């Protein structure tokens with residue numbers, strides 16, 4: 247299958263020698279949440295992951311749970327957040343992260359069509375594994391949305407091969423057997439997931455979960471094409487840091503990744 | 509895109525005999541069920557499915573389970589004709605006495621099965637969620653019996669409401685972890701147990717308390733509860749002229765006691781009735797959705813956020829329902845009705861005074877349906893009806909004292 251625009255964009259940058267950086271923001275966590283996304287783009291994000299909050303985020307640790315709760319208690323809805331994205335001109339390709347029920351409730355066809363309408367490029371659903379994407383991948387394909395699949399340290403060789411083949415946009419390598427959330431050190435499993443994926447595919451491989459500091463980003467990117475950073479940024483947002491301050495955080499990671507690795 | 513993703517032939521075709529059979533390798537009950545878990549948990553679910561299939565086909569495992577249920581848990585439980593209440597209602601009412609099982613409810617059937625399986629699979633640790641604490645107490649009990657560590661996740665609000673059960677679990681050697689996220693109740697405890705399982709799959713078995721969760725849980729838990737229906741089928745054959753009752757009725761939270769008793773009668777002429785609490789009636793008021801790893805009817809708002817259930821009975825306070833019940837409702841093989849909190853409370857005292865049996869508030873929902881339906885077209889005079897009395901009401905005495 248030919249690469250979609252998101253994959254082409256990420257491949258292009260990767261092939262130019264750049265380590266990819268995808269920061270995350272929970273949609274609606276504050277009234278000015280889009281300004282965080284804009285600040286990320288300015289700081290050199292290669293794409294931006296936007297979480298549509300769900301009441302029961304099974305794969306999220308405390309920080310993103312709290313961000314989701316905050317957004318929901320502000321009264322935001324997936325439909326309203328997508329409306330805000332429409333014409334928002336963030337400055338980088340957007341990837342939506344949300345749980346299956348949000349998508350099923352809207353209807354996969356409707357939901358993916360709406361994503362495309364508001365300029366979203368990709369979709370990640372952490373509780374819809376490879377085996378259950380049937381029915382969703384068709385809807386995503388028809389709407390031109392690249393459905394990103396996740397691979398975990400526990401994923402067997404045969405599954406990994408299928409995930410690498412079916413994932414679109416990029417392949418999301420989960421660093422650790424656990425939820426999202428900051429960790430003191432990068433899990434040892436991180437490297438092996440990335441290495442195994444890269445043996446199977448030339449698609450961009452991005453690592454996520456527990457990547458908190460510029461140093462950890464550099465470490466994770468050593469075996470992969472880039473990183474996704476979420477909880478460390480969302481903790482700062484929850485603590486009240488401004489979009490400009492978050493922009494500086496992302497820039498620090500960007501600069502660490504841009505130092506030529508010897 | 510590889511064809512395996514799309515080819516229906518590649519799905520194992522489960523045998524379709526009675527409608528409550530093996531849901532196949534994908535764990536499908538019609539359009540419901542499945543395995544909606546993070547990729548990191550898929551191998552653990554597959555390992556569990558393999559482990560269960562092997563154990564269930566192994567006569568030695570079955571024998572060990574049956575022996576433990578008999579010598580330890582008090583099986584078989586009797587079927588008691590409710591003579592005085594039957595006379596008052598003009599129907600023949602039989603009670604399947606799960607209240608007499610060890611720890612006071614049917615929950616023990618499932619946890620002994622899962623704990624034996626976990627040990628056979630080399631696991632040393634059980635994780636469980638609990639709402640009212642009944643499943644937590646049962647898991648703590650099985651852990652003590654088999655020498656497995658037990659961690660129980662419980663919403664902080666439920667811990668306040670059910671202090672006695674928290675203490676019981678701790679007495680039995682379990683660790684109780686309060687869950688402060690979301691609504692701080694059962695659904696949040698399920699989320700937290702799943703999150704913890706992701707990080708502990710090598711040593712830990714997640715012992716789910718009802719016919720919920722990713723495949724193979726809804727099927728496996730139903731199989732472990734099937735003993736209720738199988739015993740009752742034989743007991744009804746001895747007690748009733750027609751051998752099977754006209755109606756089999758059970759309360760439905762997640763749906764495990766109902767699934768267990770229905771499984772014994774699904775291939776008979778008996779009508780199957782599931783009773784949901786008015787404030788947590790996923791089949792009656794929910795929409796199709798995905799929660800805690802499976803597709804089923806779920807109480808949710810129009811944008812897909814899960815709603816909290818609000819029943820007087822903590823054991824029925826769940827916003828979803830087991831996927832097989834959703835399917836049984838779709839096919840019409842079982843029907844689902846709701847009872848109010850008041851009707852359940854009234855049923856507790858009616859059964860207590862007429863039969864000397866204090867039912868759990870959960871089970872009282874099933875009794876309440878009989879009280880309402882007897883003498884109507886739903887349950888004409890002269891009918892025979894089997895109620896699965898899923899548990900005893902001692903745990904609810906405090907709550908009832910405050911209400912009455």
Ligand SMILES: Cc1ncc(COP(=O)(O)O)c(C=O)c1O
Pocket residue numbers: 613614615640642643717718719759760761762763764765766822823824868870871898899900
């Ligand atoms: C006595 C009793 N009955 C019923 C239930 C509801 O569970 P299920 O619908 O899985 O049987 C519970 C749950 O705690 C219970 O304790």
